[in-house]
Amino acid sequence: MRMRCLRPGGRRRCPVLGGDTAAFCASLVEGLAHLESTLEVDHGGGGVLSSGSVSMRWCADAMLLVKRMQREMLAIFRKADVPAAAVLSSRGGGAAGAGDWFEHYMQETAALLDFCNAFKAAVSRMHRYCMVVDFAAQVAGAAGDDGAGAAAASLVVESAAEPGGQQASSVAAVRDKIAEVKAAVTEAERLGRTIISGSAGGDGGGMVVVTLVAKITTSVLAMFMLQALASPPAALDDGAVRPTLASAVGVPELEPWCESLSLIHARFPSQVTVAEHEKVAMVVQDLINGRTDGGGHGGQQEEVARGHVELLRARSGELREGVEMFACVLDEVFDEVIRGRNEMLGILRDKALT
Numbered sequence: 001m002r003m004r005c006l007r008p009g010g011r012r013r014c015p016v017l018g019g020d021t022a023a024f025c026a027s028l029v030e031g032l033a034h035l036e037s038t039l040e041v042d043h044g045g046g047g048v049l050s051s052g053s054v055s056m057r058w059c060a061d062a063m064l065l066v067k068r069m070q071r072e073m074l075a076i077f078r079k080a081d082v083p084a085a086a087v088l089s090s091r092g093g094g095a096a097g098a099g100d101w102f103e104h105y106m107q108e109t110a111a112l113l114d115f116c117n118a119f120k121a122a123v124s125r126m127h128r129y130c131m132v133v134d135f136a137a138q139v140a141g142a143a144g145d146d147g148a149g150a151a152a153a154s155l156v157v158e159s160a161a162e163p164g165g166q167q168a169s170s171v172a173a174v175r176d177k178i179a180e181v182k183a184a185v186t187e188a189e190r191l192g193r194t195i196i197s198g199s200a201g202g203d204g205g206g207m208v209v210v211t212l213v214a215k216i217t218t219s220v221l222a223m224f225m226l227q228a229l230a231s232p233p234a235a236l237d238d239g240a241v242r243p244t245l246a247s248a249v250g251v252p253e254l255e256p257w258c259e260s261l262s263l264i265h266a267r268f269p270s271q272v273t274v275a276e277h278e279k280v281a282m283v284v285q286d287l288i289n290g291r292t293d294g295g296g297h298g299g300q301q302e303e304v305a306r307g308h309v310e311l312l313r314a315r316s317g318e319l320r321e322g323v324e325m326f327a328c329v330l331d332e333v334f335d336e337v338i339r340g341r342n343e344m345l346g347i348l349r350d351k352a353l354t
Contacts, residue, residue: 019206020075020076020079020206021076021206021209021210024072024073024076024210024213025213025254025256025257027068027072028065028069028213028214028217028257028260029256029257029260031065031068031069032065032217032257032260032261032263032264033260034061034065035058035061035062035065035221035264036260036263036264036267038057038058038061039054039058039264039267039268040054040055040058041053041054041267041268041269041272042054042275042278052269052271052272052273053228053272053273053274053275053277053278054224054228054268054272054274054275055274055275055276055322056274056275056276056319056322056323056325056326057322057325059225059228059229059274059326060322060325060326060329062221062224062225063119063225063326063329063330063333064329065217065221066112066217066218066221066222066333067329067332067333067336069214069217069218070109070112070214070333070336070337070340071336071340073105073210073211073214073340074340074343074344076206076207076210077101077105077207077344077347078343078347080206080207101207101208101211102344102348104208104211104212104215105207105211105344106341106344107215108211108214108215108218109337109340109341111215111218111219112218112222112333112337113334113337113338115218115222115226116330116333116334116337118177118226119225119226119229119326119330120327120330122226122229122230123229123323123326123327123330126229126274126277126319126323127323129277129319130316130319130320130323133280133284133312133316133319134313134316134320136284136312137309137312137313137316140287140308140309140312154288177223177226178223178226178227181219181220181222181223213254213257216261217257217261220261220264220265221264224264224268224272227270227271227272228272228273228274229274274319274322276315276318276319276322276323277319279315279318279319280312280315280316280319283308283311283312283315284312286308286311287308287309287312
């Protein structure tokens with residue numbers, strides 16, 4: 001399902017999209033353009049695991065964009081001069097308005113922390129997978145013709161597939177998370193229409209728009225990464241859970257941002273895995289076939305097997321490096337969000353005391 005762009009209903013300008021808010025959106029469009037240009041979907045897996053794969057480098061770049069969004073958003077909030085009364089009154093559950101910026105920010109960052117925890121769980125699974133692959137490479141490299149290499153490779157295949165009940169649970173968890181993303185995008189668009197249709201100007205209105213744009217971007221990118229990092233690959237071919245940016249906010253200035261996000265959405269496979277993970281799986285399958293298909297004789301078969309083992313070691317190293325890189329960026333994002341939330345609480349406290 002293609003993500004539709006935010007089509008402006010009229011060529012009017014929104015009073016909250018100026019200055020720092022416009023610069024934030026422009027920076028975001030630049031970052032999304034980079035992600036779109038570096039999105040290389042590999043469909044050469046031969047159906048071993050999925051219909052497409054993306055690299056850990058791309059996932060790390062997506063998280064770096066999320067980190068940059070958080071920093072730039074916090075910089076805007078530091079400069080804004082919004083009375084504490086407006087913030088405190090917005091927490092009483094009233095209608096969305098310029099004063100809701102603090103509540104929107106806290107909700108957006110809480111959701112991001114939730115995503116970070118889900119990513120940490122996926123990283124932990126991939127670390128365990130790397131350990132099994134390294135063990136298999138070690139055993140296969142030392143094995144002779146007794147089939148120990150094939151047995152070790154089979155262990156890798158088994159480790160990549162969870163038991164039936166756990167697999168169903170994992171797929172259901174990812175489906176639930178993506179359904180939450182869709183609901184978050186829908187709610188963010190509704191709030192955006194409320195803010196802009198009310199022509200809420202000033203710093204508060206601008207901060208609400210910035211937060212909503214960041215929330216939608218983070219949710220959609222997180223959805224893509226959750227699909228890629230799911231282990232085993234979740235068959236999420238139900239287009240109903242893939243969020244669609246509807247024709248909602250009539251703001252021409254937001255159109256480039258939406259179009260950039262739509263391009264990524266259009267190119268991203270509905271079933272996807274991590275490219276480095278898929279390359280390991282293909283080498284493992286080659287190792288199993290090389291040991292069990294009965295082809296070749298003596299030294300020739302051992303030479304083919306040694307080649308497979310060396311390639312398995314190389315692919316395992318690439319996967320481990322990619323996982324560690326993503327984990328490092330993930331920690332940076334987590335720390336950035338915690339730091340930002342603490343600073344915003346400090347700003348609110350200072351405003352309330354003055």
